[in-house]
Amino acid sequence: MEHALILGVILFTAGLMTVITKRNAIMVLIGIELMLNAANLNLIVFNQNSPGLSGRFFALFVIVVAVCEAAVGLAIVLRVYKYYQTSEPDQINELKD
Amino acid sequence: MSLLTLYVFECLAGVAALSILFVRNVFHAALLLIVCLISLAGVFVIYNAEFIAVTQILVYAGGVLVLIIFGIMLSSRLAGKPLQVKSQYVLPASLIGIFSATSLIQLFYKQQFFQQPVAKAGNPITQTGIALMSDFVLPFEVVGLLLLIALLGAAVTASSFYTKKQ
Amino acid sequence: MPNPSTLENLLALVLILPLLSAVVSFVIPQRYSWVASITSSIFLVACAIVSFVLFFSDGNVFINAHWFSISTTELNFSLVLDSSSRLMIIVVSVVSLLVHVYSTGYMAYDPKLTRYFGMLGFFTFSMLGIVLSNQLILTFMFWELMGFSSYLLIGHWMEKPAAAKAAHKAFLFNRIGDAFMLVGILIIFVHQSIPIDSFWLTTGVLCIFCGIIGKSAQLPLSFWLPDAMEGPTPVSALLHAATMVAAGVFLLIRISSLLTETALIVIAITGISTAVFGALCALNQFDIKKILAYSTISQLGLMITAIGLGAKDAALLHLFTHAFFKAGLFLASGSVIHALSHQTTDQNKVDIQDIRNLGGLRKKLPITFIVFCITAASLSGIPLFSGFLSKDSILTAAWTLPNPSAQWIFSLLIALVSFITVLYSYRMIRFVFFGKESTLTIHEAPSVMRVPMIICAIASCWFIVSFNPIHVSGWFYTMFAEAETNFVAAGLSTVTVFIALIVATLLYSKQASAKSITFFQNGFGVDSFYQKTIGPAVLALASGATKTDKKVLDGILHFVAYAHVSFAHGIAWFDQYIIDGVVDTSGRVVKWIGSITRSFQAGKIQLYIFWAVTGLIIFLFFALI
Numbered sequence: 001m002e003h004a005l006i007l008g009v010i011l012f013t014a015g016l017m018t019v020i021t022k023r024n025a026i027m028v029l030i031g032i033e034l035m036l037n038a039a040n041l042n043l044i045v046f047n048q049n050s051p052g053l054s055g056r057f058f059a060l061f062v063i064v065v066a067v068c069e070a071a072v073g074l075a076i077v078l079r080v081y082k083y084y085q086t087s088e089p090d091q092i093n094e095l096k097d
Numbered sequence: 098m099s100l101l102t103l104y105v106f107e108c109l110a111g112v113a114a115l116s117i118l119f120v121r122n123v124f125h126a127a128l129l130l131i132v133c134l135i136s137l138a139g140v141f142v143i144y145n146a147e148f149i150a151v152t153q154i155l156v157y158a159g160g161v162l163v164l165i166i167f168g169i170m171l172s173s174r175l176a177g178k179p180l181q182v183k184s185q186y187v188l189p190a191s192l193i194g195i196f197s198a199t200s201l202i203q204l205f206y207k208q209q210f211f212q213q214p215v216a217k218a219g220n221p222i223t224q225t226g227i228a229l230m231s232d233f234v235l236p237f238e239v240v241g242l243l244l245l246i247a248l249l250g251a252a253v254t255a256s257s258f259y260t261k262k263q
Numbered sequence: 264m265p266n267p268s269t270l271e272n273l274l275a276l277v278l279i280l281p282l283l284s285a286v287v288s289f290v291i292p293q294r295y296s297w298v299a300s301i302t303s304s305i306f307l308v309a310c311a312i313v314s315f316v317l318f319f320s321d322g323n324v325f326i327n328a329h330w331f332s333i334s335t336t337e338l339n340f341s342l343v344l345d346s347s348s349r350l351m352i353i354v355v356s357v358v359s360l361l362v363h364v365y366s367t368g369y370m371a372y373d374p375k376l377t378r379y380f381g382m383l384g385f386f387t388f389s390m391l392g393i394v395l396s397n398q399l400i401l402t403f404m405f406w407e408l409m410g411f412s413s414y415l416l417i418g419h420w421m422e423k424p425a426a427a428k429a430a431h432k433a434f435l436f437n438r439i440g441d442a443f444m445l446v447g448i449l450i451i452f453v454h455q456s457i458p459i460d461s462f463w464l465t466t467g468v469l470c471i472f473c474g475i476i477g478k479s480a481q482l483p484l485s486f487w488l489p490d491a492m493e494g495p496t497p498v499s500a501l502l503h504a505a506t507m508v509a510a511g512v513f514l515l516i517r518i519s520s521l522l523t524e525t526a527l528i529v530i531a532i533t534g535i536s537t538a539v540f541g542a543l544c545a546l547n548q549f550d551i552k553k554i555l556a557y558s559t560i561s562q563l564g565l566m567i568t569a570i571g572l573g574a575k576d577a578a579l580l581h582l583f584t585h586a587f588f589k590a591g592l593f594l595a596s597g598s599v600i601h602a603l604s605h606q607t608t609d610q611n612k613v614d615i616q617d618i619r620n621l622g623g624l625r626k627k628l629p630i631t632f633i634v635f636c637i638t639a640a641s642l643s644g645i646p647l648f649s650g651f652l653s654k655d656s657i658l659t660a661a662w663t664l665p666n667p668s669a670q671w672i673f674s675l676l677i678a679l680v681s682f683i684t685v686l687y688s689y690r691m692i693r694f695v696f697f698g699k700e701s702t703l704t705i706h707e708a709p710s711v712m713r714v715p716m717i718i719c720a721i722a723s724c725w726f727i728v729s730f731n732p733i734h735v736s737g738w739f740y741t742m743f744a745e746a747e748t749n750f751v752a753a754g755l756s757t758v759t760v761f762i763a764l765i766v767a768t769l770l771y772s773k774q775a776s777a778k779s780i781t782f783f784q785n786g787f788g789v790d791s792f793y794q795k796t797i798g799p800a801v802l803a804l805a806s807g808a809t810k811t812d813k814k815v816l817d818g819i820l821h822f823v824a825y826a827h828v829s830f831a832h833g834i835a836w837f838d839q840y841i842i843d844g845v846v847d848t849s850g851r852v853v854k855w856i857g858s859i860t861r862s863f864q865a866g867k868i869q870l871y872i873f874w875a876v877t878g879l880i881i882f883l884f885f886a887l888i
Contacts, residue, residue, distance in 0.1 A: 029168075186869065
């Protein structure tokens with residue numbers, strides 16, 4: 001048992017709870033980053049025991065995708081913030097009805 | 098020595114990640130995220146993934162965090178007050194967290210998928226470069242395209258050009 | 264001789280003609296009211312002619328028409344013409360005709376002439392209905408119609424308070440009797456289908472007799488008749504002497520087959536006490552019409568007595584003779600009043616009906632004087648006049664009673680009544696026509712008034728009834744074989760009458776013997792006794808009933824209403840809170856469930872994530888275990 005896996009669990013849980021509890025879109029993005037990093041960590045750790053390099057490349061791609069997500073997500077946050085004058089995700093519920 | 102460093106980095110990352118849960122200020126949260134990511138980069142180095150670690154530092158510390166801090170600045174400017182983030186659904190989220198953590202840890206304990214580490218021959222950086230340009234060239238290109246599209250989309254979404262026109 | 268169907272038509276005609284007269288009189292406009300007096304007289308002439316035709320026909324005539332039916336019991340509109348009703352239609356139509364003709368003169372220039380003649384015609388119609396009716400319920404109907412027309416005729420001069428009051432009094436007194444009468448008729452009506460025992464028969468007959476007491480002014484209920492003299496004098500002649508008051512006697516004759524022993528005794532005692540009472544009161548009156556009224560009460564009492572003694576033919580004979588001589592007396596007194604009524608405008612408020620204010624009219628009103636004398640003689644029962652014969656037959660009935668004590672008591676009392684009758688008749692003539700002559704300029708009545716008076720006077724003579732002046736032997740004898748004359752009784756009555764004449768001459772020879780006993784003058788004080796006791800008692804009863812109605816019945820009603828209202832409030836509360844509550848609660852429950860379900864789709868992204876993760880964990884949990 002690798003203790004790094006426990007770190008991954010901690011990171012994932014922390015990210016998940018951040019996503020659910022924080023009433024700010026940027027904090028939600030931060031939580032998502034945390035969760036992605038937990039996945040990265042797991043990929044790196046498991047790659048240690050496999051002969052190929054696919055785990056590391058996946059981690060790399062995940063980082064890139066995370067960047068893309070962060071960029072697009074922050075752009076959307078700003079846009080929403082301008083339009084609704086709030087960054088609370090729960091208040092943006094126009095599609096409810 | 099290596100193991101001690103690993104522990105230090107791991108503790109730093111875990112504490113930083115958990116602290117994010119308890120801070121009120123978004124900016125502090127972003128800084129704690131930086132701490133967490135750099136610590137993770139350290140962990141990656143110890144796990145023989147130097148290139149990933151460098152990329153992590155470059156991309157996250159240099160790109161994502163700058164983006165986040167810009168986002169914080171822009172949204173706090175609009176609100177006109179310090180960003181004090183409140184929490185909601187604390188109890189259900191805690192329950193969810195505890196459940197998920199315990200079940201994941203239990204899952205990892207039950208599985209026996211760890212043999213001894215496989216020794217990798219050669220220079221890892223070189224191997225990575227060769228693999229990127231041979232075996233993983235298609236994902237590489239696709240990710241590059243994705244990155245381009247995403248950045249363009251982000252720029253278009255965030256710009257006020259179309260909004261003013263309308 | 265007409266055939267039976269013609270007779271039936273004539274019978275219907277005799278009933279319809281007076282009604283036609285009434286209708287025509289009411290239709291005639293007020294401006295031409297004098298026409299009514301002529302048309303109604305013509306109708307009554309026709310009626311009288313038809314009556315005579317019917318009188319001289321043979322056999323009983325019946326008319327039966329279906330009237331209505333109550334379940335299986337059929338009620339027929341049935342009329343009968345038998346020997347007694349033959350006699351009565353003659354009396355009614357002839358006296359009515361005489362009164363109509365007389366009224367033409369007496370009531371001339373009256374402002375309500377059409378109403379007067381209309382009601383006279385209507386009265387004649389209802390009286391003929393009673394006479395001809397062959398069925399008690401039909402009789403009762405005509406009886407009530409007659410009471411109604413009597414009420415209107417007594418109150419003809421309703422602007423006079425006394426007249427209005429007298430009309431009310433007559434109506435109320437008759438109501439008392441009629442209420443009993445209806446009960447009695449219904450008892451007898453039941454008796455027709457189911458035979459009932461003699462107790463109920465007696466009760467029923469006596470109840471009917473109560474109605475007769477009211478209508479014929481017998482003793483407990485006689486006080487309306489003197490007051491009814493406030494009406495026009497021809498009305499008094501027709502209604503309160505000849506026909507209406509005699510209707511009771513006639514009805515009693517009609518139901519005589521139902522009379523039981525007990526009923527006969529009660530009837531006889533009532534009759535004789537009324538006769539004595541009326542005679543005593545008449546002797547002490549000063550008003551000329553009231554003397555005649557009390558005299559009528561007395562004579563009706565004699566008729567009732569005769570029925571009570573079982574001599575209904577004697578009663579019928581007296582009814583017949585009395586109708587004419589009393590009508591003649593009333594018409595003659597009406598003539599006196601009429602002659603003097605022109606003087607009242609000159610002199611201030613002299614009561615022209617008070618015999619003390621009259622006197623010496625013998626020279627000025629010769630025809631009236633003669634008529635008055637003849638009819639009064641007939642009333643007194645002087646031989647050679649019709650009254651003698653009829654009284655004689657009543658006395659005979661008393662004289663031939665099997666029970667000796669009853670025989671003597673009744674004979675003596677009837678003799679006493681005849682005795683007093685002679686006294687007050689003499690007194691009346693003495694005061695009105697003799698004595699000091701008044702200086703007034705008086706003229707005799709017009710011929711339309713004289714002729715009826717003369718006819719009445721002629722009808723008061725013996726030859727109308729019998730060719731033998733002291734024994735009933737003429738057509739009446741052949742029609743009613745039972746009316747016999749006993750020579751002892753005839754002798755007794757003759758002696759009584761002549762003694763009475765002598766006594767009267769001695770008593771009233773002097774001028775100023777106008778004394779009277781107030782006790783008798785006021786009708787034994789019974790009337791005032793009624794007014795002092797029964798009036799307040801009835802008023803107290805009425806106010807008590809009002810209070811009961813207001814307090815108890817209204818209270819119960821209000822209580823019930825309040826109970827309803829509060830019950831309704833309770834139901835409203837139940838409806839509002841329980842039933843609506845159940846409905847609302849179910850609605851709220853549904854809404855609550857809906858809102859819970861809705862909250863999953865509340866547009867809250869973090870909640871979506873929470874639930875998604877929860878689901879994931881549940882899958883994970885099952886995967887692990």
